[in-house]
Structures are given as structure tokens and as C-alpha cells.
Amino acid sequence: MTDAAQAFVPGHITGFFTIDQDPDPTKAGSRGGGIAISEGVTVTVRPSDHPETYLNGDPVEMDAVDRVLDALDVSAQVRGVTDLPLGAGFGVSGAMALGTALATNAAFDRRLSERELTTIAHGAEVQAGTGLGDVVAQQRGGVPIRLEPGGPQDNELDGIPARTRIEYHVLGELATDDILADAGDTLTQAGKRALSLVVGEPTLGTFMRASRQFSREADLVTPAIRDVVLDVNEAGGTAAMAMLGETVFALGTGLSDAGYDPVACHVHPAGATIED
Amino acid sequence: MTDAAQAFVPGHITGFFTIDQDPDPTKAGSRGGGIAISEGVTVTVRPSDHPETYLNGDPVEMDAVDRVLDALDVSAQVRGVTDLPLGAGFGVSGAMALGTALATNAAFDRRLSERELTTIAHGAEVQAGTGLGDVVAQQRGGVPIRLEPGGPQDNELDGIPARTRIEYHVLGELATDDILADAGDTLTQAGKRALSLVVGEPTLGTFMRASRQFSREADLVTPAIRDVVLDVNEAGGTAAMAMLGETVFALGTGLSDAGYDPVACHVHPAGATIED
Numbered sequence: 436m437t438d439a440a441q442a443f444v445p446g447h448i449t450g451f452f453t454i455d456q457d458p459d460p461t462k463a464g465s466r467g468g469g470i471a472i473s474e475g476v477t478v479t480v481r482p483s484d485h486p487e488t489y490l491n492g493d494p495v496e497m498d499a500v501d502r503v504l505d506a507l508d509v510s511a512q513v514r515g516v517t518d519l520p521l522g523a524g525f526g527v528s529g530a531m532a533l534g535t536a537l538a539t540n541a542a543f544d545r546r547l548s549e550r551e552l553t554t555i556a557h558g559a560e561v562q563a564g565t566g567l568g569d570v571v572a573q574q575r576g577g578v579p580i581r582l583e584p585g586g587p588q589d590n591e592l593d594g595i596p597a598r599t600r601i602e603y604h605v606l607g608e609l610a611t612d613d614i615l616a617d618a619g620d621t622l623t624q625a626g627k628r629a630l631s632l633v634v635g636e637p638t639l640g641t642f643m644r645a646s647r648q649f650s651r652e653a654d655l656v657t658p659a660i661r662d663v664v665l666d667v668n669e670a671g672g673t674a675a676m677a678m679l680g681e682t683v684f685a686l687g688t689g690l691s692d693a694g695y696d697p698v699a700c701h702v703h704p705a706g707a708t709i710e711d
Numbered sequence: 712m713t714d715a716a717q718a719f720v721p722g723h724i725t726g727f728f729t730i731d732q733d734p735d736p737t738k739a740g741s742r743g744g745g746i747a748i749s750e751g752v753t754v755t756v757r758p759s760d761h762p763e764t765y766l767n768g769d770p771v772e773m774d775a776v777d778r779v780l781d782a783l784d785v786s787a788q789v790r791g792v793t794d795l796p797l798g799a800g801f802g803v804s805g806a807m808a809l810g811t812a813l814a815t816n817a818a819f820d821r822r823l824s825e826r827e828l829t830t831i832a833h834g835a836e837v838q839a840g841t842g843l844g845d846v847v848a849q850q851r852g853g854v855p856i857r858l859e860p861g862g863p864q865d866n867e868l869d870g871i872p873a874r875t876r877i878e879y880h881v882l883g884e885l886a887t888d889d890i891l892a893d894a895g896d897t898l899t900q901a902g903k904r905a906l907s908l909v910v911g912e913p914t915l916g917t918f919m920r921a922s923r924q925f926s927r928e929a930d931l932v933t934p935a936i937r938d939v940v941l942d943v944n945e946a947g948g949t950a951a952m953a954m955l956g957e958t959v960f961a962l963g964t965g966l967s968d969a970g971y972d973p974v975a976c977h978v979h980p981a982g983a984t985i986e987d
């Protein structure tokens with residue numbers, strides 16, 4: 436056992452998704468498409484008799500993190516540090532779960548593989564109700580296309596071979612668990628259509644078009660989001676809504692060109708990693 | 712179509728492997744374990760009526776590259792630049808094939824996915840006889856464990872969750888195609904035993920032990936390799952032979968500590984990427 440271990444998990448912007456229920460949380464999840472970004476969460480795990488989870492220094496309750504620690508049978512302090520906003524569609528909870536799994540494995544010498552740790556984090560996130568597909572996408576990196584739902588034993592991932600600058604602009608929060616609980620079959624049907632578009636033509640341009648179509652068809656676009664997406668379009672760029680947050684993301688300098696003051700990052704080609 | 716496009720593919724040190732024949736080159740390949748490293752090959756593809764492949768400025772014949780260009784139905788110049796030695800067990804031919812696939816897709820706007828491009832490069836490399844498992848490992852990055860042979864449609868990959876400094880010392884070349892052609896069932900049986908060890912305990916320490924066991928059991932260790940591996944061991948480090956080259960690699964500062972003057976690099980967490 437080392438004193439502490441640290442992992443970095445990229446943020447993940449989801450463009451479109453389905454909801455695939457299953458009694459087994461490692462088989463449940465979602466299909467869809469997203470972008471792993473260079474802004475992410477650094478998670479440090481330290482053995483402790485006083486387990487506590489902190490995010491940017493503040494104590495937080497994160498059910499997915501607690502479930503990962505339980506699954507790995509440890510008592511530890513977990514500290515996440517990130518510049519990403521919470522509840523805005525960047526997969527912070529998934530990053531906390533996956534980072535906790537990776538760092539706990541190292542700190543407590545648990546000797547599990549990347550797939551095993553991803554399975555634990557994915558199952559914890561699904562059971563906590565805070566996400567369905569972020570964890571497996573964050574383990575992969577790049578621009579993941581999730582062809583099948585579930586953890587690494589069951590899902591099937593492809594990717595769009597592209598790297599680019601990404602800009603994002605956060606308008607507010609959305610509660611993932613409420614929307615997931617209320618969502619009907621309409622959302623999943625829209626997600627399947629979007630996925631089919633991107634599978635047929637795996638380019639960033641098609642990904643953005645499919646994401647906009649999904650947010651419209653699933654009836655998730657707020658008026659404020661719609662205005663920003665239209666502004667980017669007017670300025671010659673391409674933007675869409677991040678699932679699930681009141682957040683707009685754009686390729687290249689789309690938001691800057693439209694006069695916004697966005698945060699800039701990049702496609703992150705690597706998945707989650709333990710730090711050396 | 713853009714003027715030219717560029718991809719980076721990490722080198723790949725194979726520690727142990729099996730040979731899995733199949734009439735379909737996208738299903739043939741190998742199981743095994745290796746390390747994607749930060750030293751790699753940058754491949755630039757430029758449309759041209761005078762197709763030619765260069766490596767570090769010199770014209771070369773690379774059957775796998777020609778097959779990728781054929782499969783994508785293009786005429787192009789391919790330029791690879793690398794600090795890695797050829798024929799020394801770093802997967803340079805696989806990197807050239809995969810980098811050619813990724814950069815050609817971008818330069819000629821072919822709109823294929825990462826899996827489709829990897830399938831093309833893997834099949835080309837298998838048909839050329841220059842490698843069996845490098846391409847899929849190089850597409851993944853990190854410390855890949857190849858649980859099943861073949862391209863992305865058929866194989867199954869896991870990984871050891873670890874990052875570390877890697878050192879390597881090249882003694883000479885080995886001809887992969889000759890060894891693959893001559894290898895009998897002994898090699899594959901040794902590869903299966905090594906894989907089983909690492910699956911049971913996916914740590915870097917076990918990976919190195921399994922690699923040493925494999926090279927002994929498959930009767931691939933040259934006397935010069937054996938001496939260097941023993942020197943590293945004497946100095947308190949851990950080293951093994953890179954498949955297939957007369958090359959020793961070590962974790963951390965293993966070769967330096969034993970008095971060698973090795974090249975140093977790191978585990979590369981990302982797979983092959985198109986450059987922005």
C-alpha cells in the first residue's frame with residue numbers, strides 16, 4: 436500500500452444518448468456519442484479511517500464514489516480537483532467514480548485491470564443514477580461512439596478520428612437524475628437516430644448535426660441554449676447542447692467568433708490514467 | 712480533400728504473444744501484452760500521382776503501407792519520421808500502417824471510423840507478415856493486454872492501469888517475418904501461459920516477469936540479451952526482451968542503474984491520433 440495515489444480523468448461532453456435499462460448495473464447504460472476533453476478531474480485517494488469525499492476542497496456527498504470505495508472494500512479520503520462546472524454536462528460525477536477506482540487500486544495495491552476498474556465505476560454511477568455512459572467514454576478518451584450500452588464486458592466502442600479545439604459556455608445546471616427518471620422512449624428513439632447518423636458518417640461535422648437534432652427531438656433545448664446555438668451558427672460556426680447541462684459547446688472558435696467569452700479546451704486523446 | 716494530413720502513432724514494445732492464424736487477415740493476429748511508448752512515428756500523407764513511402768527521408772518499401780493505400784483507393788506520398796530503430800521490436804511497421812490509414816482518411820476525406828481504419832491497418836500488417844498485434848495495441852495506447860486476436864471487430868483488449876518511465880537498449884535487429892514463419896506451437900503455448908499470468912495479476916511487475924518467462928520458454932533470448940537482463944536484475948531493476956528485436960527494455964531507471972546508456976521514454980496513455 437502506498438500513501439496515496441492520483442488519477443486524471445478527462446471531462447466528457449455527451450452530444451446524444453439512449454437510455455438502456457437492465458437489472459444488472461454493469462449491463463445497463465446508454466449508447467451515444469461524445470467528446471473527451473482536456474479539462475478533467477484529478478482524483479487523489481488516501482487511506483483513512485475517516486472516509487470523506489471532497490470536491491475542490493469542499494466536503495461533498497457522491498453516492499457513486501461511496502459505491503466504488505465499498506466495492507473495493509476500502510476506507511479512504513477522496514479529493515477531486517477540477518475547473519469543470521458541476522451539473523453542467525461534463526461528466527464530473529463519472530470522473531470522480533472512475534478516478535476513485537483507478538487511484539484506490541493503486542493506493543491499496545488491489546491489482547485489478549483497467550476493464551475491471553471501469554466496470555466497478557460504471558456500475559456505481561448507474562446505481563447512483565448520476566450517469567449512464569460517461570465512465571466508459573472517459574476510460575477510452577478521444578471522440579467516443581458508444582455502439583452498445585453497459586460496462587466494458589458488454590459495450591462496444593468506436594471513435595471519430597479527429598482532434599480539435601473545443602469551446603464551451605455554461606448557462607446553468609440541469610439535474611441529470613431528474614431528467615433520466617422522467618425521460619420516456621422519445622429520448623431513446625432520438626438517440627438511436629443520432630447514433631445511426633454518426634455511424635454512417637463518423638466525422639465531427641456529422642456529430643454536431645446529430646447532437647443538435649437529438650436535443651431538439653428529445654425536447655431538451657432551453658430557449659437560452661437555442662439562442663446561443665443560433666448565434667454560433669450565424670457566425671459561421673457549429674455548436675450543440677451538452678447532455679445534460681444548460682451548456683453549449685462548439686468546435687474550434689465557434690463561440691468566440693459569435694462574441695461569447697467561452698472556456699477553451701481540446702479533444703483529449705487519452706482515457707483516464709493513473710499518474711506516475 | 713486537404714493538402715496533407717498527419718498522424719502520430721506510439722511505438723509498441725511487445726513483451727509476449729501468441730500466433731493465431733486465420734484465413735481472414737482481420738481475424739488473424741495474436742494475443743499478448745505490451746507497452747505503448749511515448750516515442751513513436753509521425754506519419755504525413757499527401758495526395759500525389761507519384762506514390763512513394765519514405766522513412767526518415769529515405770525511400771522504403773513497406774508492403775503494409777502499400778496495402779493500406781490500396782484499401783483506401785488513393786495515390787499518395789507517405790512520410791514517416793521516427794527516432795525508433797527499425798526491426799528492433801518497437802512496431803514501426805505497424806505504426807506506419809496505422810498512421811497511413813489515419814492520415815489518408817483525413818487527407819482524402821474518407822469518413823471512416825477509428826475501428827474501420829484500424830481494421831484496414833491490422834489486416835495490411837498481417838498480410839505483409841510484419842506484425843500480428845502491434846496495430847490494435849497502438850490504436851489503444853497505455854499498457855494493452857490483448858485477450859483475443861484479430862482486428863477491432865474480433866479482438867478484446869484490456870489494460871494494466873499504470874504509467875512509468877521506460878528505458879530501452881538496442882543490441883541489434885531481428886527479422887519478424889522469419890521468426891513468425893518458423894515459430895511453432897511452443898511459442899503460442901508460452902504466450903498463453905504469460906497472458907494467463909498477467910490476466911490473473913495485471914501489474915507491471917507481473918508483466919515483466921511474464922515477458923521474461925515467455926522469451927525463455929519460446930527460446931528467443933540471445934546470449935547478449937540474457938546478459939543485459941541479468942545486469943539489470945543485479946542492479947535491483949527489472950528488464951525483459953522486446954518482441955521481436957534484439958532489444959532489452961526496463962522499468963524506471965533499470966538500465967541506467969545497471970550502467971547502460973539507454974534511451975528513456977514513458978508509457979503513452981493515448982493511442983494513435985490524427986494531428987489537429
